[in-house]
Amino acid sequence: MKKYILSFLLVGSMSFAQKLTIEETVLGPRKYAPTSLVAQQWRKDSKAVTYLSTDFANLLEKNAANGWKETTLATKAEFESALKSKFSEDEFSLRTFPTAITWLTKNTFETEVAGKKNNYKVVFDVTTKQITNAISYSIEGTQARFTKNNNVAWLKDNNIRITSNNKTIEVTNDENPAIVNGSDYVHRQEFGIDRGMWWNEAGTQLAYYRKDETMVGNYPIINWNEREAVNKDIKYPMAGMTSENVTLVIFDVASGKKVTIQTGEPKEQYLTMVSWEPTGKYIFIGILNRDQNHLKFNKYDASTGAFVKTLFEEKATTWVEPQHALTFVPNNPSQFIYQTDFNGFNQMYLYNTDGKLLKNLGFKDVVVTNLVGFDATNSKINYIGTANNGLDRQLYQVDIKSGKTLQLTTVSGTHNASVSSDGMMVLDQYSNTTTPNEISILNIKTKMANTTLVKAENPFTGKIDMPKMELVTITSADGKTPLNGRIIYPANFDATKKYPVMVYVYGGSHAQLVTNRWLGGGGYFDYYMAQQGYVVFTLDNRGSDARGKKFCDVNHRNLGVNEMADQMEGVKYLKSKSFVDADKIGVFGWSFGGFMTTSLMTSQPDTFKVGVAGGPVIDWKYYEIMYGERYMDTPQDNPEGYAKTSLLDKVKNLKGRLLIIHGAQDPVVVQQHSMNFIESSIKAGKQVDYFLYPNHEHNVGGRDRIHMYAKIADYFDVHLKK
Template structure:
């Protein structure tokens, strides 16, 4: 009897928290999301913020005028009724309130409404509950761009059409050759900040668009295995050192139907980016980057004739020049614009006039501008999100255009998503850090006082026993540069025991894995593996994002060399820990991380016993021109660098167990990379494991991702943790 009572009391005291499931490595981000305000933003011309209700059925508001109490501002039902009463020629079924809205005035916002036959851009008045100013395009149209006067341009396959404000549909292009692509954002493989292929002038009377001629680029086979007989879908994949696409910019006049090709000149194999209309519509600006990617000319052209007017400025580098942003013109001043560049070390803003004269350097210390948020109401200041704390943090800054003086509007260390009210007096600040899941406040800029709106509890409390995580700082292999790292300790960590290690790596440009935000930037699979008894470690080596240009330049013409050297500093750090089993260190990475994984497995074969390389670049001569030649130049110009980075002749060094995973329809890192590595392993008499996801491209998504993570976890368990 006493034993029963004791057992009952013992069970009653046990926490029912548990570990993540393999399914939650994919679904956990939604399931355990910290409390927040979804789609929050300032309501224009007010001291109010709006956001969606938890069931997405209502638009809610909190306002300074009522002490930041929550009220319903608009409902899905009212919005849906307004759309149906105004657009009777189509059918609508709206399950939620529009997820994305753009406030145009205090009482009106623009959003999209999907009918059965068309997509509608509508303006909704929350007071009158009426729809006005409707623009539309067919439901199967792609990449629609709306002009201020009601015209809409859109794509049908490789051609451009315009639905005018009066409802007429105009064919802008009629190319039958699929090798001629008009208006698409998939130009120069979306490098150089390219995210659109059509640009309306401010009046909506002329459309500038890319015309990409890729007929000279060889066809590359991508096999679709879903058909009764497998089908070959050819893509254009210009590989490093081979023939590239030719791109021009064309201006189409809606009224006359006239087309003018901008005279961007020779050679044809060059990159056109940073396309920007002058507000007057008279001129258009284009960044002309040579194929070598080391010389940028920022040019002005006459939009009516296509004639070259002048070069405003140039940038040259011994490594590379990488334009990333179009111009941002100062509101109500068509003669001044903001230009962003990392030419002087960090991506920062510069104020120019349209004659090319530099008026003001708006940069601040070593802050990297990550997101330019726009101007204040008086058009005298710019708000932006920038880096801090050696790239770990994101903070809100404000710079004065006249003086160049910068102030930091948010201060708590962490990752801030923040914006300033229309009148410039308040900040809507949302942030997290390694100890704060989510906090949302309104900050008075003048008094610095804050009104807390949301303070999320730890979403894992009582549900999941999350492993301990900490951020660490190491020094690069050259002994000069601090590097950011993250270590996740095994569940029920005991410092007297020894644990296997999984190093999760990326290491390439434009990516940062370690940040001062909730979970430290770690993914749910990282935490899952820690719960299975692994030390999980990640290091952002030189070449990764948010640390400035010099942080990346050291890798020019020698990808993998300094990145691997830095990763080995991470290994040295791990080996200094008594709880690390030095004989059980593994590595996992995807894409550039797959390249890094395979590099480490073949060049540091005595250290890494198990590796999983997803979608790996094996030889940079198999990768596309725009990215590959930026960092490596061409194989003809840099044969030694390509040979050193190639893993084909290093397969013979493989000692541990290596699993390579590839999407069979990968158009980014083509399967030729991994297939040729497998062939090299066979010739070298090395065993290697290979797994294909037949219906996936570069990433494995959906429920198949759960299958992938299960396979990776099992591979580490069998060959690293359990293998003695």
């Protein structure tokens, strides 16, 4: 569910003249974006930062050697000319200079582009303005994975192709679409899965997932756009039902031989953390049982597929959730970094390939959110991690040998930072509740700014009157844990008046709504509603992200129970404010937040007068196996928990006005949830409002999102505000 949160972009706060329009709740983020640098990064082996021009047409540079003056390295026209010269048989029409580039040397970067006939991965030299290396594959290919020796594996529908030296071979040719090869859509992309193919270091062997979902029932998704509505079946394994079977296969390019890794029984298990040993002799796989409480990290012989040994195991009374493949220490194929939250917080551990733990590289209660990379000597690791009770993100550096950690950025806020090749400087971008955006070059020893590249002004100055926002701390329902909250005050706030409240909620795992950034992680719709006269409140309850495993474990087998208890502590906080109208409290959320909204409306009917639930989970037995069973176990093993959290029999408690919104083609929280809830409401004699977006999946995007926000705002105005 973490991948499908209804996301909101950030805004700032000040007091001026006008209000956001309903259109600007969707289109405003670009219009009012703080000044920044586009795609900024260090140029390899230099004291220079590269980025794109504001029109995305040129690659620019600021270099310490010339006092950080701006110069042009290459233009879109030059890059496009190089493409046409190299690939005269194809046609190119680039809208912008490539936004995703990776510097290989001081003068060359690689990037991916598409022509009319083929896709390409190219290396471009900014001094000669020439393409120095390229790999191409069919324009119909997807999910391409490249090697250093100019091989590329790609997918055509559910099969794998490899293109090498302008020749393409079929690795698989399964005609049954329920046999899926090489796709990243395995185990519904839980467990950190972001790819389905892995080349060995030499580029001679390809490991890939083979997913057999023939045993999973077909689930109908209706496309209403055709002259006669068309059913598009998907495979949707529901909690407690038969799941897909996944194996890992290794294909040798030279011989054409395939070896299936002997991952053993039962077949309904999860394979993740797939990692080649740098020598290519072994491959590592995390084997997680279907109960998701026992992980075995195994080593296999890549030539035979035979099991070699289990390096380590993790067991839990709640769940084990692997999220990261191994990161091998450069120039040391016998050592790797493993990330796990097994000891409370997601942190790094140094192991050798025999499974011996060499060092704990964790630091205090810092949760590692992004491994930035190794320094030039490969003796230190730079990473982004949490601080300030999860509100902040800071750059840290840990010495692999000593385990000593330094915090390289210090200003409280949300940092996105990286270290120069020589390890002397930090490119630091951050914002916080009072800083829209600042980009600076820091001295790594003093942690002080040598120069400021961008210091953005408030983008709303003189344009939009933004309401006041405040971050608050509330104690959890168990009386032990500080929770992060955000309150946005109504426009022209008068403490002597009473205002209606909109609680915006998510509450589920892998999501954090309240952060120390511009402005507090709040979205344009949040601020729009505050401008319309609402107190807008959000609380990250226990079970949400960035606070460690114990913070999340409380929801095991009872999703929503402790989360709601914490949300009610937030309501208690609101009711303690003289300016809150306790008789006019509403709630809005999407996905897990839709589940929370409906739960709160039916469990606290005397508190919440209005609710809007988008794409809501109504009964966890209708949700997919991988996410649902992690937190709830199976309906067979936990019938009490499923009954307690199901909302089908809770609708009888409903007193307020509830609007349910659903995408008619939702493949994540399938429409069966809301349809069954509507049926239950009819039987209970309860009136529930229902609205479908026929052409949308789990989220409502594009200009239709404006329509959705207008509907939600109107629903609150009609049934709560007046």
